[in-house]
Amino acid sequence: MMRKSISFLDMTFWITESKDNPKHVASLQLLEMPSDAGADYIDNLVVELRKFSQAVVPFNMVVRTFLGLPLWLKSVDKLDMNYHVQVMDIDDVSDNLELHKVVARLHEPRLDRDKPLWQYVVIRGKTGNRFAIYTKIHHMYGDGASMVKWFQAGYLPEPQKESFTPIWAVERKRRHRPKKKFLARVFSAVWESIVVVIDLFWIMLRLWLKILYINREYMPIPFTGTKTMLTGQVKQGRVVSTVDMDFQRVQKVAKKLRATVNEVLLCCFDIGVRRYLSDEGQIFERALYTNMPINMRKPGDNTSGNKIAIVPVKLAHGQNDPYIRLRQIIENHRIVKRAARRAHPAAFSAYTVLIQSFALLFEILRISDWVRPIANILISNVPGPKEIRYFGESKLLAVYPISTIVPGGGVNITLLTYGDTANVGIVCSDRKIKSVENMALYFNDAFELLEKSVEDYTVSIQDIGERVIDDHKAIIDENHYPDEDDSN
Incomplete structure (x- = not known):
C-alpha cells in the first residue's frame, strides 16, 4: 500500500x-x-x-x-x-x-x-x-x-x-528529486513561512489602503463584486453549454491590439455574459468581476496537486466600443499580475484560501444571497494538444472542460485549446435560469465585434444594460438581487 x-x-x-x-x-x-x-x-x-x-x-x-x-x-x-x-x-x-x-x-x-x-x-x-x-x-x-x-x-x-x-x-515518468537533509528542510520551511506571512501582511495592508482611497491601483477588494441572477447561494442543479472559438483568429487579434490572448478572451466573455444578463432584464451600475486562476507552478514542475491562486479582476463598464472595453480589462488585469509578481507564490495561494474560506462560510450559513460575491465569472484558459489525438482507434474531435462552481456562485467558463480551436465549456447553477445556450453564442458575436474594431473605430456593441455611477459600495446591499429594484 x-x-x-x-x-x-x-x-x-x-x-x-x-x-x-x-x-x-x-x-x-x-x-x-x-x-x-x-x-x-x-x-x-x-x-x-x-x-x-x-x-x-x-x-x-x-x-x-x-x-x-x-x-x-x-x-x-x-x-x-x-x-x-x-x-x-x-x-x-x-x-x-x-x-x-x-x-x-x-x-x-x-x-x-x-x-x-x-x-x-x-x-x-x-x-x-x-x-x-x-x-x-x-x-x-x-x-x-x-x-x-x-x-x-x-x-x-x-x-x-x-x-x-x-x-x-498509463505509467508516467517521474523526475527523481533528491531529498534535502532534515535540518535543511526545516530551515527552508521556517524561512518560507516567514516570507509568506510578511507578504500576506503586505497584501492585506495594500487592500486596506485601497479601502481608504489611499492606494487605488491595487487588486479588487474582496466581496465587492456585482450581484446578478447567476450569483448567490449555490444549490443542486446545473446548466451546461459548449462553444468553439477560432483560436488562431484570437491570437491574431491579440497581437494587433497589443494584448494577451487571455485579455481578449476576458473582453469577449465579459460582453457575452453582459448581453445574456441584459436579455434577462438586468441592468448594472458597476463592472462585473472575474475570478482569475493564476498558475503558481515553476517551469518543469510536473507534480500532482494544486499550485494555483484565484484572485478577482475587474472587467469593463460604461463603454460601447469593444476596443476601449478591452483596454479597461488590460489595465485591470495587469494591476493584478503586478500584485502577483510582488508576492511569494505561497502567499498568493494563502490569500486565495483566506477569501474563499469566508465565501465558504457564507455558503454554509446560507447567506450568500445577502453578501456581495467575490466575482461573477471564473475564467481559466488551459493549453491543450496542438495535433490531432486518438482515444484508442477513435479520433478526438473536441474536448470541453466543465469545471466546478466557487462559493457565491456565478458562471464558470473554462477553455482548452485543441489544434487551432478553443473548446469552451460553460457551467453555472440553474437556480434562476434554464439554459446558457445563448450566452455561448454571444461569445463569438463579441469576438467578431472586437475583431472588426481593429479596422473600424465606429464598431459598437449593442446595449448591454449598463449605467455609470461611483463604483465603490459596501459588502452588504439592501437588495438581494439587481433583478428587482436595481434593474428598473
Whole structure:
C-alpha cells in the first residue's frame, strides 16, 4: 500500500465540498469511431476499458479521513470498474442541446468518497458514428495543468489498435528529486513561512489602503463584486453549454491590439455574459468581476496537486466600443499580475484560501444571497494538444472542460485549446435560469465585434444594460438581487 500526503490547498477542495457544490472538474470529449467500426464498437470499448482495473497515482488513491478531515491518500489494489467506467445511451450525440442536458445531470452529483475520485461515462447515440466521453475527477487530485498532462498521456497522436492504455493506467515518468537533509528542510520551511506571512501582511495592508482611497491601483477588494441572477447561494442543479472559438483568429487579434490572448478572451466573455444578463432584464451600475486562476507552478514542475491562486479582476463598464472595453480589462488585469509578481507564490495561494474560506462560510450559513460575491465569472484558459489525438482507434474531435462552481456562485467558463480551436465549456447553477445556450453564442458575436474594431473605430456593441455611477459600495446591499429594484 502506498501513502501520499495532501497539501493544505488540496485539503480545502475536500473540506469545502457539499452535495450542493461538489468539487470535481470534468471534460466532455467528442469522438469519431473508426470507419470500420461495427455496431458493437462501444460495447467492446467499454469491456476493454474495464479490463484496466489497476491504476496509477492518483487514480488508485482513496482519501483517508479522521472526523471528516482528510489526512492522506492511500492506494487501493483494484478498482470497481463498473463504477469507474459506465455507459449511457441517448438519441443523438450530435444534438448539442440533448448532450448538454445529459452532461449537466452527470455533473451535478459528487463522486463516491469511498472510492478513487474519478469516473468515465461513455455516451453513445442511436445513430451516427460519433460518441462522447464525460470524465470527472476530484479537484484535490490536481489543477488544470496536471490534468491536461494526464489527458495527453492517454490520448495519442496515432490510432492505437493493439497497445491502447487508458489514462488511469498509463505509467508516467517521474523526475527523481533528491531529498534535502532534515535540518535543511526545516530551515527552508521556517524561512518560507516567514516570507509568506510578511507578504500576506503586505497584501492585506495594500487592500486596506485601497479601502481608504489611499492606494487605488491595487487588486479588487474582496466581496465587492456585482450581484446578478447567476450569483448567490449555490444549490443542486446545473446548466451546461459548449462553444468553439477560432483560436488562431484570437491570437491574431491579440497581437494587433497589443494584448494577451487571455485579455481578449476576458473582453469577449465579459460582453457575452453582459448581453445574456441584459436579455434577462438586468441592468448594472458597476463592472462585473472575474475570478482569475493564476498558475503558481515553476517551469518543469510536473507534480500532482494544486499550485494555483484565484484572485478577482475587474472587467469593463460604461463603454460601447469593444476596443476601449478591452483596454479597461488590460489595465485591470495587469494591476493584478503586478500584485502577483510582488508576492511569494505561497502567499498568493494563502490569500486565495483566506477569501474563499469566508465565501465558504457564507455558503454554509446560507447567506450568500445577502453578501456581495467575490466575482461573477471564473475564467481559466488551459493549453491543450496542438495535433490531432486518438482515444484508442477513435479520433478526438473536441474536448470541453466543465469545471466546478466557487462559493457565491456565478458562471464558470473554462477553455482548452485543441489544434487551432478553443473548446469552451460553460457551467453555472440553474437556480434562476434554464439554459446558457445563448450566452455561448454571444461569445463569438463579441469576438467578431472586437475583431472588426481593429479596422473600424465606429464598431459598437449593442446595449448591454449598463449605467455609470461611483463604483465603490459596501459588502452588504439592501437588495438581494439587481433583478428587482436595481434593474428598473
